[in-house]
Structure formats: C-alpha cells, structure tokens
Amino acid sequence: xxxxxxxxxxxxxxxxxxxxxxxxxxxxxxxxxxxxxxxxxxxxxxxxxxxxxxxxxxxxxxxxxxxxxxxxxxxxxxxxxxxxxxxxxxxxxxxxxxxxxxxxxxxxxxxxxxxxxxxxxxxxxxxxxxxxxxxxxxxxxxxxxxxxxxxxxxxxxxxxxxxxxxxxxxxxxxxxxxxxxxxxxxxxxxxxxxxxxxxxxxxxxxxxxxxxxxxxxxxxxxxxxxxxxxxxxxxxxxxxxxxxxxxxxxxxxxxxxxxxxxxxxxxxxxxxxxxxxxxxxxxxxxxxxxxxxxxxxxxxxxxxxxxxxxxxxxxxxxxxxxxxxxxxxxxxxxxxxxxxxx
Numbered sequence: 595x596x597x598x599x600x601x602x603x604x605x606x607x608x609x610x611x612x613x614x615x616x617x618x619x620x621x622x623x624x625x626x627x628x629x630x631x632x633x634x635x636x637x638x639x640x641x642x643x644x645x646x647x648x649x650x651x652x653x654x655x656x657x658x659x660x661x662x663x664x665x666x667x668x669x670x671x672x673x674x675x676x677x678x679x680x681x682x683x684x685x686x687x688x689x690x691x692x693x694x695x696x697x698x699x700x701x702x703x704x705x706x707x708x709x710x711x712x713x714x715x716x717x718x719x720x721x722x723x724x725x726x727x728x729x730x731x732x733x734x735x736x737x738x739x740x741x742x743x744x745x746x747x748x749x750x751x752x753x754x755x756x757x758x759x760x761x762x763x764x765x766x767x768x769x770x771x772x773x774x775x776x777x778x779x780x781x782x783x784x785x786x787x788x789x790x791x792x793x794x795x796x797x798x799x800x801x802x803x804x805x806x807x808x809x810x811x812x813x814x815x816x817x818x819x820x821x822x823x824x825x826x827x828x829x830x831x832x833x834x835x836x837x838x839x840x841x842x843x844x845x846x847x848x849x850x851x852x853x854x855x856x857x858x859x860x861x862x863x864x865x866x867x868x869x870x871x872x873x874x875x876x877x878x879x880x881x882x883x884x885x886x887x888x889x890x891x892x893x894x895x896x897x898x899x900x901x902x903x904x905x906x907x908x909x910x911x912x913x914x915x916x917x918x919x920x921x922x923x924x925x926x927x928x929x930x931x932x933x934x935x936x
Contacts, residue, residue: 630683700916710742741854823908
C-alpha cells in the first residue's frame with residue numbers, strides 16, 4: 595500500500611465513521627500520511643484526528659479512538675495505535691502491501707504514477723534559445739503531462755526558465771547521454787559535459803540506471819529459459835528488497851511533486867528557475883535511487899545451483915520486473931531510451 599493509497603484508506607475510515615453517526619464532520623479532501631515521528635510506531639502515521647477535532651467538537655484523542663476500529667479493519671492494515679495527543683499510527687501487512695504494489699505496477703505499466711491531478715492546468719514557459727533550457731522544458735512537457743496537465747513553451751525574453759547553460763555543445767555525447775548530462779544536475783548547478791557519461795561502469799549514474807533496467811530484462815529472459823515467470827507474492831528473506839519496495843511506492847509522489855512544483859511556480863510572481871525547472875532533476879535522482887536499491891536485490895532473484903524455482907523466486911522476478919518497468923517509464927519522461935541489452 596502506497597502513502598497515497600493509505601491516505602485514501604484513512605478518508606474511507608472517516609466516511610464510514612460519519613455514515614455511522616460516530617462523527618459529525620465534513621470529510622476532508624486529503625489526509626496527510628507520513629512516517630511516524632518521535633514517540634510514534636508502525637509504518638505510517640496520520641494527524642487526521644487533530645485535523646477533525648475542532649469541527650467535531652471533541653478532543654483529538656477522542657476522534658482518534660472513533661477512527662481507530664475503522665482503520666484497523668481496513669485491508670492490509672494489521673494494527674492501529676494512538677500516540678501523543680491523537681496521532682493514529684498504522685502498521686501494515688508488509689507482504690500484502692508489497693504484493694498489491696507489484697500487481698499495480700505490472701498492471702499499469704509505464705503509466706504507474708500517472709494521474710489526472712493537473713487536468714485542465716496549463717503551464718506556460720518562456721525560455722531562451724539554449725540547449726539546456728530546451729531539454730528541461732521538453733522533459734517538463736512529459737512530466738506535467740503525466741499528471742494530466744499541459745505545458746506550452748515559447749521562446750523569448752524575459753525568460754521564465756533559465757537553468758545554468760551548458761558550458762559546451764553536448765551533441766557529441768549522443769541524445770541519451772546529452773539529455774542526462776543536462777537534466778540530472780539541479781537547474782542552478784553547472785552541467786558537466788564530458789565523455790564520463792558514456793563510460794560503461796558503475797561510477798556513471800546514467801549507466802547504473804540503464805544497467806539496472808537491462809538486468810531486470812535479462813532476468814526475465816533467464817527465468818523463461820528456466821521455465822518460470824513472474825508472479826507477485828511474498829519474496830521471502832532477502833535483505834535488499836525492502837529498499838526497492840520503498841522507492842517504488844514513492845514513485846507516484848515524486849512524479850506528482852515534480853509536476854506540481856512547475857504548475858504552482860507559474861502562478862507565483864518571482865518564481866525561481868529551481869522551482870520551475872527542478873522537476874526533471876528530481877525525477878533523475880529518484881531513478882538513480884531506484885537503480886541503486888534494485889541492483890543489490892537482483893542477485894537473489896534466480897535459483898542458484900540445483901535449487902528449484904519456487905514461489906519466492908517467481909515473486910522476486912515480479913518485483914524485478916516492476917522495478918524495470920518504473921525505470922523505463924521514468925527514463926521515457928526524461929526523453930531517454932531504456933535498452934533491454936547493454
């Protein structure tokens with residue numbers, strides 16, 4: 595269960611309590627879900643009881659006590675504890691949550707993390723005739739589009755979006771390496787245009803992202819050769835997979851934040867280039883984090899030696915496929931190819 599899905603679960607609990615006459619409040623549009631703070635417990639926490647206390651006309655802890663049983667019987671929730679003045683701390687069935695997440699990614703494919711949150715919004719950008727500004731604007735078209743919005747780009751002065759220019763022509767690097775060189779650094783940082791972006795080694799961030807994707811595709815082929823395919827389920831005892839799941843669960847939030855920052859900045863007088871154009875850099879860093887979490891996990895996917903393929907191996911293969919799917923989808927938003935072979 596992702597934080598977004600858990601937020602919806604919290605709102606459904608509020609709706610149920612209102613329908614049953616246990617609370618008399620207007621159901622809010624959003625419920626904040628975060629990691630537990632000091633003194634908290636479980637996987638996530640929400641302050642929804644504190645938010646509703648005044649309109650409900652009772653103390654936050656009493657609101658939390660009303661909501662606690664509704665949340666506790668929600669699918670995927672194993673425990674709900676109340677801490678502090680009324681924070682609801684939620685523990686999840688990790689196997690059920692991870693299976694649901696992997697199933698969702700495999701079902702939605704490259705569209706995982708896309709939404710219509712910005713439907714009807716138009717982001718208008720004026721940029722200079724400069725290669726890095728062009729690349730950032732082009733990536734923003736895709737990222738904002740992934741959330742249902744639209745970006746209209748025009749050239750002229752004064753420019754709304756003016757990232758630090760490329761120190762030299764990146765064309766000799768080729769399309770993919772050039773775009774990564776221009777998009778991976780924050781827009782206020784000077785991009786590095788060098789052949790290091792072409793080197794096939796782990797010190798090259800672009801190589802790590804594309805290599806992690808290619809490894810997931812190779813595992814799919816190898817699994818087929820061994821006679822088994824991906825099937826979401828409990829992955830068993832591997833040290834690396836929780837990190838993969840955490841980054842995958844965060845993907846919708848990263849895309850939404852990257853798009854929303856640009857949309858919000860265009861309505862703010864004096865918006866900075868970092869606010870307008872930081873989305874592509876945020877997505878690139880997120881993909882690098884996913885690659886770095888995925889690569890250590892991939893060595894545990896296939897059977898070793900005389901070991902027979904098990905349900906855990908099929909589940910690990912499904913998780914690897916989900917990671918590869920998100921890596922490919924994220925790279926496509928940056929306008930970068932994700933080859934199956936490196």
